[in-house]
Amino acid sequence: EEVSKLLELKARLGGDDGKHQFVLKTPKGTRDYNPKQMAVREKVFNTIVGCFKRHGAETIDTPVFELKETLTGKYGEDSKLIYDLKDQGGELLSLRYDLTVPFARFLAMNKITNIKRYHIAKVYRRDNPAMTRGRYREFYQCDFDIAGQYDPMIPDAECLRIVHEILSELDLGDFCIKVNDRRILDGMFAVCGVPDDKFRTICSTVDKLDKMCWEDVRTEMVKEKGLSEEAADQIGQYVSLQGGMDLAERLLQDSKMSQSKQACAGLSDMKQLFTYLQLFQVTDKVVFDLSLARGLDYYTGVIYEATLTQATPAPAAGALGSGEESASVGSVAGGGRYDGLVGMFDPKGRKVPCVGVSIGIERIFSLMEQKVEMEKVRTTGVQVLVASAQKNLLEERLKLVSELWSAGIKAEAMYKKNPKLLSQLQHCEECGIPLVAILGEQELKDGVVKLRTVASREEVDVSRADLIEEIRKRTAEV
Amino acid sequence: EEVSKLLELKARLGGDDGKHQFVLKTPKGTRDYNPKQMAVREKVFNTIVGCFKRHGAETIDTPVFELKETLTGKYGEDSKLIYDLKDQGGELLSLRYDLTVPFARFLAMNKITNIKRYHIAKVYRRDNPAMTRGRYREFYQCDFDIAGQYDPMIPDAECLRIVHEILSELDLGDFCIKVNDRRILDGMFAVCGVPDDKFRTICSTVDKLDKMCWEDVRTEMVKEKGLSEEAADQIGQYVSLQGGMDLAERLLQDSKMSQSKQACAGLSDMKQLFTYLQLFQVTDKVVFDLSLARGLDYYTGVIYEATLTQATPAPAAGALGSGEESASVGSVAGGGRYDGLVGMFDPKGRKVPCVGVSIGIERIFSLMEQKVEMEKVRTTGVQVLVASAQKNLLEERLKLVSELWSAGIKAEAMYKKNPKLLSQLQHCEECGIPLVAILGEQELKDGVVKLRTVASREEVDVSRADLIEEIRKRTAEV
Missing domain, CATH: 3.40.50.800 (Anticodon-binding domain)
Structure with missing residues (x-):
């Protein structure tokens, strides 16, 4: 009887004219936004754009696809996640993977050497979607960047002030902004005896400290990446350090760290950064944390990442399996300085120093949708x-x-x-x-x-x- | 000497490390928006969205790509212009070609039977770009639609009121909204002796009356499409007619037209429509015009199209060749009733009647960019x-x-x-x-x-x- 019911259902859905046999769905890893979700999205965007405009930013837009070669060689291993378009004659195209590379292409193409711009648009990654955690194949990025040759750390400090303003205004609970510097990390690796060619790979292992305990990170360094136990233990001592300007001062005196020119440059800039952060009144949420590494290759100076420190409200029943809940908190903003990227596009290799921040807008949407009572969200303003x-x-x-x-x-x-x-x-x-x-x-x-x-x-x-x-x-x- | 200079240039650009050999450009038919263009775009969007919201519309968003089969069989010959994504394993995907088909898919998938929604987003067509005339391969559509079973002509009249409000507020000069009805066209073809199987093809020839003179249209009907001269001449008499409610009344008395049930249904509705348009105070710009045909197959009732009637300001010197200027005016909004499209997606074929309007936003951007002094456009609101x-x-x-x-x-x-x-x-x-x-x-x-x-x-x-x-x-x- 069950079988006959199913067959009937199939016949009804299939039809005999073959007209209705398609599957009624959106592509894997994508979603529609219904009017209530759009109302929440608009509210979040208004807050964020309001902040960007308060800081005098302009906005630009770029096409959803780029020449394939524009994206080539920018994302390392993740290049396999890029969506290519079918070759239908003409140029080979790919969907944009982020907004940073199109921004750098835009600057180089138009020979722009200074701009403060934001760009909010969707980007595309053929990743394994985890939609209950707000991870999609089509998702928004929300970037603010300052390009130009300026006195050190002033634009960098403004980026952090912006993260502070946005997270405060969105009222998502307490948060913490961790700061570090690529030069401090590289200097640290050098003085701890990491071979030059292992900097990047050891750096990505350190980057896992937000998800793994030190013991596991150490094991990966030693067993998988072939680092000496001694070097790993020295790294272990440094990456446990957290502080503010005082920590930067202490490390400048540190007998080992002070041997690295790179680390010293990073540490002096870190001191300078904290001076500005004090003037901007945001030091209450900012921590200098030597374990912050961030994955992307193109960072050259300051890096930062903001996380919510309170437990998030319980998600819809059944939406998340156990153990996934904590992952739903995580990073809500991140960024850093990347002084080399624009030069990769300039025929003469002319560099345009850049620093920027990306707001993790999809996670913020998820949190807001949990926080507000969706039934009560108004989707029109009819008076x-x-x-x-x-x-x-x-x-x-x-x-x-x-x-x-x-x-x-x-x-x-x-x-x-x-x-x-x-x-x-x-x-x-x-x-x-x-x-x-x-x-x-x-x-x-x-x-x-x-x-x-x-x-x-x-x-x-x-x-x-x-x-x-x-x-x-x-x-x-x- | 010239040659050696060029060779030198090439060597410089090419580099010997092969790193800088790519072309620095956006894909064919696409463009970046710089901050000034974005400022104009934002102003235009604010006006349009303000109008949609005044009329109580909600907004939705859909992914930039759909399952390929969702788009199959919706666009007739134009399907060849659809951008397909490369098959990288998994589902076959295509970039959206318009916002109407995704809207119909959204309604059917979520079993929504009434909604008033707008959607502003980019769509993609592998067409021959004519960028100086505002025709791109990636371009915005800006759609307002009312779905639901309502009393005749009330939502249809609101769509026309919306076009009137938007074009008045944008202040682009005088405009005219032509109205017709698919049922009137079909009835007219029937009583003029056009064979049933030639309705669509004769309709698309009539659609060319905005670009071609009647003589040429007549020749195409007779020579290319094989219509009898007598039928063509009868059509010629009708399609020269323009008017308002009076014309609808006259045609209802017309000895030939009144023989077609379809035409009569369309003409009574046209009368009703003009009653509402009078209440909405927009009849000053609306003309019932029997030559308006509109290309798309899916229209089932009222159709309309708005054109600017004043000469547009001269475009940037050299941007347009002679003869292209008039084409740069053209349609700035269009739409109509399509009661069958949602049913194509419903497994049971349940219909959801829809009427909508699409604002020709790219043309409006072009006109605004010509109208405002771009040098003076402020890109930030810094106080x-x-x-x-x-x-x-x-x-x-x-x-x-x-x-x-x-x-x-x-x-x-x-x-x-x-x-x-x-x-x-x-x-x-x-x-x-x-x-x-x-x-x-x-x-x-x-x-x-x-x-x-x-x-x-x-x-x-x-x-x-x-x-x-x-x-x-x-x-x-x-």
């Missing part, structure tokens, strides 16, 4: 519904709603000739429309409109001449 | 630059700019330890920053800031306590 209590008043309703639109009022009327008053009022409840302008024979005779406040059910007659002003006044209060 | 007149005041500048950011003021300070006052003032002139807050030893001692108005060069001392209020007041006036 008033033009309704009628009696039949045959469609034309009067349309005339009034048209007047309201002309006055810039957000207004609706139902698309029915004779809707019931109750269903008009229900529509307001469902959509959170605060006011109803009710027309009836009597009101038309008297030249008034019955203005009803949905929440309190109060009704007052307002003359047509005063209606617009009254609606503005009442919805400004709301 | 005040924190400057210093003397050396060694970087820290004081950073402290003050930080205070301003905390107060929500859009502010900048230059990233130099000791910038010259002149270069700070020049920066304001270039970026249109209206105010400068100047710090000096004396000001710091007195607890004041010298607030300078860039335009008038006036300077007044303002106490630190009053500064934020004073900046707000002055920039609110601006």
Whole structure:
């Protein structure tokens, strides 16, 4: 019997004309945004863009695909995650993997040597999606970068101030911004006896300290990467250090660290950075942490990463397996200085120093969707519904709603000739429309409109001449 | 000598390490948006989205690519213009060709039977680009649609009101919205003796009347499509007709037209539509025009198209060849009713009636970029630059700019330890920053800031306590 039911279902879905046999879904790792999700997304974007604009940033946009060769050699092993377009004749194209490489291409192509810009757009990675944790194959990046030759650490400090402002304003709970410097890491590796050719690979092992304990990291260094136990233990002592300006000062005096010119340059800049961070009043959340490594190859100076330190609200039941919960917290912003990338695109190799930050907007969307009561999210800002209590008043309703639109009022009327008053009022409840302008024979005779406040059910007659002003006044209060 | 210079250039560009041999460009038919273009784009979007929101629309978003089969069989011959992704294992994907098919897929997949939504996003067509005329391979669409079973012509009239509001507000000059109905066209073809199987092909020939004269259209019908001369001439009489509600009434009495049930249904609805358009006060720009055909197969009822009727401002010298100018005017909005599309995605074929309008945003961008003085477009909204007149005041500048950011003021300070006052003032002139807050030893001692108005060069001392209020007041006036 089960089988026959299934066969019936299949027959129904399949049809015999073959027209309806396709699967009704979005591609793997992607999703639609419904109106409620869009409302949350818009709110988050407004906060973030508001901050970028407060700091005087301009914005640019680039195509969703680039010449394949533009992306070649920029992402190391992750290049295998790039989406290529089919060769349909003409150029070979790939979907953008991030916004940083297109930005560098844009600067080199237009010979721009200084700009402060933000760019919010989707990027594409053929990764294993983990959509319950906000990891998608199509996802937003939200980047702010300062390009140009300036005095050290001033733009770098502004990037950190921006992270501080955005995370404070989004009100996602307490957070911590870890700071380090590629030069300090490289200097540390050198003085601990890591061979030059192992810097990058040891660096990516250190990068795992946010997910693995030191013992496991040490094992990987020694067993997998062939580092001496002595070197690993020396690294272990350094990467446990956290502090502020004091730590930078102490390490400048450190007998080993001070032997590395690179480390000293990084440490003096770190001191300078903290001076500016104090002026920017953000040192309460910033920690100089020698274990922060960050994976990307192109960083050349300061690096940073912001994480939420409070437990996140419990996700929707069943959405996450055990053990995945903690991973859903993690990094919500990160970035650093990359002084070499633009030069890779310039025919003469001219460098444009850059520092930037990327806001982990998809994680923030996930957190916001857990935090707000999605049922109550309003998806429109409609201020008033033009309704009628009696039949045959469609034309009067349309005339009034048209007047309201002309006055810039957000207004609706139902698309029915004779809707019931109750269903008009229900529509307001469902959509959170605060006011109803009710027309009836009597009101038309008297030249008034019955203005009803949905929440309190109060009704007052307002003359047509005063209606617009009254609606503005009442919805400004709301 | 010329040759040797070129060879030298080539060698320089090529390099011998092979690192710099790539071409620095965006893919064919695509472009970057620079900050000035983005500022214009943002202004246009704000106007349009403001209108959509005034009408109570929600917004959704869908992935940039869809399963290939979702797009199959929706675009007829134009399917060859779809960008396919390379098969890298997994699903076969294509970039979206428009926003209407993804919208229909979204409705069917989520079983949504009524929604008023807008969607602004980029779509992709492997067409021959004509970038000087605003025709790209990657371009924005800007769609507003009303889905749901409602009383006839009410949502249709709202779509026309929206076109009227947007084109009026964007202030692009006079415009005209032509309206027709697929049922009127089909009825007309029937009573003129066009064989059933030639309706679509004759319809697409009629669609060319905006670019070709009637004689040429007639020739194509008769010579290429094999229509009888008699039928062609009868069509010719109808398609020359233009009017309003009166024309609909006249045609309902027309001895031939009245023989077609379809035509009569379309004509009664057209009368109804004009009643609503009168209430919406938009009949000044709307013309019932029997020559309007529109290419897309999926329309089932009312169709419309808005064109600018004034000559557009001359484009940048040399950008357009002669004869291309008129083509740069053309349609700036279009749409219609498509009651069958969602049903194509529903396993049971359930229909969701839809009517919508697409704003020709790329043409509008082109026109706006010609209309505004691009040199004068501000790309940031910075209200005040924190400057210093003397050396060694970087820290004081950073402290003050930080205070301003905390107060929500859009502010900048230059990233130099000791910038010259002149270069700070020049920066304001270039970026249109209206105010400068100047710090000096004396000001710091007195607890004041010298607030300078860039335009008038006036300077007044303002106490630190009053500064934020004073900046707000002055920039609110601006």
